[in-house]
Amino acid sequence: MQGPIAKHQPDTWTDIVSADRVRLRELTGNEVLFRQNDPVTALYRLEAGRIRLVRYLEDGTTVILHTARSGETFAEASAFADAYHCDAVAEIASRVATVPKSEFLSALAQNPATSLRFARLLASQVRDLRSRLEIRNIRSAPERLMAWLRLRARGRPPTAVLDETWSDVAAEVGLTREAVYRALALLEQDGSIVRTNGAVVLSKRAV
Amino acid sequence: MQGPIAKHQPDTWTDIVSADRVRLRELTGNEVLFRQNDPVTALYRLEAGRIRLVRYLEDGTTVILHTARSGETFAEASAFADAYHCDAVAEIASRVATVPKSEFLSALAQNPATSLRFARLLASQVRDLRSRLEIRNIRSAPERLMAWLRLRARGRPPTAVLDETWSDVAAEVGLTREAVYRALALLEQDGSIVRTNGAVVLSKRAV
DNA sequence: CGAAACGTTGACCGTTTTCAATTACAGTGG
DNA sequence: CCACTGTAATTGAAAACGGTCAACGTTTCG
Numbered sequence: 001m002q003g004p005i006a007k008h009q010p011d012t013w014t015d016i017v018s019a020d021r022v023r024l025r026e027l028t029g030n031e032v033l034f035r036q037n038d039p040v041t042a043l044y045r046l047e048a049g050r051i052r053l054v055r056y057l058e059d060g061t062t063v064i065l066h067t068a069r070s071g072e073t074f075a076e077a078s079a080f081a082d083a084y085h086c087d088a089v090a091e092i093a094s095r096v097a098t099v100p101k102s103e104f105l106s107a108l109a110q111n112p113a114t115s116l117r118f119a120r121l122l123a124s125q126v127r128d129l130r131s132r133l134e135i136r137n138i139r140s141a142p143e144r145l146m147a148w149l150r151l152r153a154r155g156r157p158p159t160a161v162l163d164e165t166w167s168d169v170a171a172e173v174g175l176t177r178e179a180v181y182r183a184l185a186l187l188e189q190d191g192s193i194v195r196t197n198g199a200v201v202l203s204k205r206a207v
Numbered sequence: 208m209q210g211p212i213a214k215h216q217p218d219t220w221t222d223i224v225s226a227d228r229v230r231l232r233e234l235t236g237n238e239v240l241f242r243q244n245d246p247v248t249a250l251y252r253l254e255a256g257r258i259r260l261v262r263y264l265e266d267g268t269t270v271i272l273h274t275a276r277s278g279e280t281f282a283e284a285s286a287f288a289d290a291y292h293c294d295a296v297a298e299i300a301s302r303v304a305t306v307p308k309s310e311f312l313s314a315l316a317q318n319p320a321t322s323l324r325f326a327r328l329l330a331s332q333v334r335d336l337r338s339r340l341e342i343r344n345i346r347s348a349p350e351r352l353m354a355w356l357r358l359r360a361r362g363r364p365p366t367a368v369l370d371e372t373w374s375d376v377a378a379e380v381g382l383t384r385e386a387v388y389r390a391l392a393l394l395e396q397d398g399s400i401v402r403t404n405g406a407v408v409l410s411k412r413a414v
Numbered sequence: 415c416g417a418a419a420c421g422t423t424g425a426c427c428g429t430t431t432t433c434a435a436t437t438a439c440a441g442t443g444g
Numbered sequence: 445c446c447a448c449t450g451t452a453a454t455t456g457a458a459a460a461c462g463g464t465c466a467a468c469g470t471t472t473c474g
Contacts, residue, residue, distance in 0.1 A: 058363045059411040063354050066337040077330040080323075108323060115322035116287075116315060122329035123284040129336035130273040136343050136381055139431075141462065147270050156265045165420065174343055179462055181422055204266040346463075348430070372452060386430055388454055 012045055012073055013121045016114055017103045025098055027051075027090035034088050040078045042098040046070055049094020055086040067091070076122065079104060136174050142183040146192060148173050149200055158202040219280055220328045221252045223321055224310045232305055234258075234297035241295050247285045249305040253277055256301020262293040274298070283329065286311060343381050349390040353399060355380050356407055365409040 027033060027049065034041075036056055044051075046068045053065040053074065065086050068074040078084055079101060108115045131151060138144040148169070152160035162169070166184070170177040187193045194201045221229060234240060234256065241248075243263055253275045260272040260281065272293050275281040285291055286308060315322045338358060345351040355376070359367035369376070373391070377384040394400045401408045 055358075057357055057360065058365055059409065061357060061409075061411060063338075063357045064341050065334070066341050077327070077334045080327040080330065108326075109319065112316065112319045112322060115319060115326060119315075119322055119326040119329055120284070120287045122326055122333055123287065125333050126329055126336065127272070127284045129333065129340065131270075133336065133340055133343075134271050134273050136340070139461085150264055150268060150270045151262075153264065158264050158266055158268075167420070176463060177421080178423085178464080182462085185423085202264075202266065202268075204268060346429090374452070383431060384453085385432085385455085389430090392454085 013076075013118050016118065017099055017107050021100055021103045023098050025096050027094045027096065029090060029092050031090045032087065033090065033096065034075075034084050036085060036087050037083045039083055040075075040081055040101050042100050043073070043075050043079055043104060044088075044099065045073045045097040047095040047097055049096075050091040051094055051096070052089050052091050053086045054089065132172070141175055141179045142186045142192075144173055144175070145169075145180060145183040146187060146202075149193065149202060153200075153202050160200045160202070162198055162200070219252055220283070220325045221250075221280060221304055221306050223325065224306055224314050228307055228310045230305045232303050234301045234303065236297060236299050238297045239294065240297065240303065241282075241291050243292060243294050244290045246290055247282075247288055247308050249307050250280070250282050250286055250311060251295075251306065252280045252304040254302040254304055256303075257298040258301055258303070259296050259298050260293045261296060339379070348382055348386045349393045351380055351382070352376075352387060352390040353394060353409075356400065356409060360407075360409050367407045367409070369405055369407065 024047065025033075033044070033051065048070050050070075051068045051074065053068065055063050055065050057063070066074065075084065075088070108118060135144055135147050135151070138147055149160045150158065154161075166180050167177045170180040173180070175183070184193070184195065188195060191203055194203065231254070232240075240251070240258065255277050257277075258275045258281065260275065262270050262272050264270070273281065282291065282295070315325060342351055342354050342358070345354055356367045357365065361368075373387050374384045377387040380387070382390070391400070391402065395402060398410055400410065
């Protein structure tokens, strides 16, 4: 596995089916993409916007299973199911690429290497998600942010290049943006990092 | 997908290779299973104990990528890599089932359905991990715990059966055990849950 | 050009973490 | 069979940390 471990744009498997079978669909805020128990017709990649996956319980309460963000694929597991196991609702106006399930499955069946590729992408997703979870086990905001930066960093000295806003980073590490700014200030003060435009250089200095 | 969504014991792909090629290996505390850049010889399932996956940075600092717990598989992504991308060290005495990489890959190559099965298991892992991450976005301890219980709950009335200790639950939801006990007390007080031996019954009453 | 989102910092408050202490067991070995 | 040890379950009190609210300059973009 040559590529970086924590990728900004996750790899996608949607190009496994020929591009002309992928349809784009626009959703308005609150529009429903699919509902729990609907037969699975397609898998998706979110091009823009934000989609919430919600599960309903027997007693009428709900749990948010996931909030898909721009660039993410979702409902992968549905490829192996007959019906969706949750609702998908656009939080804001969104655009999704829809990959017909049947096309996808037949593409996998036709070419064994394709299944492997799908598995490889999922495996790297698992790796990435596990590390995100691990980062959230760190309670201290500065340390958590530092760990996140370390994961992002490449080269010598380790440098994290940012293609997203700090607010986005805050959401990813599970802090408010204010907490992130304060953490940044602290880390910069004690010399752990140096901020340059659009990138952060890490200096050795284990907290 | 018929099975429960959040499984306690994750499904495993290790039985894809015939059982007699799977070797058990015992590790003492702090023993190293593999090191970053070692050629990938095997994939693993942790039978007992705890294994930490650690990544080293250019400047000598480290990041914990994941802490594998009993029953979990790990290093799946290594199946597609030449070398491990992190160290694996036993935190405590542990037992791992080792699946030879070559055996595994040839099993996948021989039978296309096997690759699909591997992909299916990975996809459900992704689903599970995403929901765990989502739960951690809930700041309030009682609400977070409640969301976790809802995910676990089955049947009518929704009931969560516990096969782990509350301390384990605390680690999973990212709280201290004290915070979990207090959250439990609150939820029980306001009638959201009823605790019986080894199980929790949820009552409707959205917080 | 104006609105919206981003970046940043201060102050205060609430919740969770920490530290501490106690009870309840379950397993162990004498 | 029981004292003994270690872990789980609980609860209390104090401290610390991050969330929330507020304010303001700056950048972005239609």
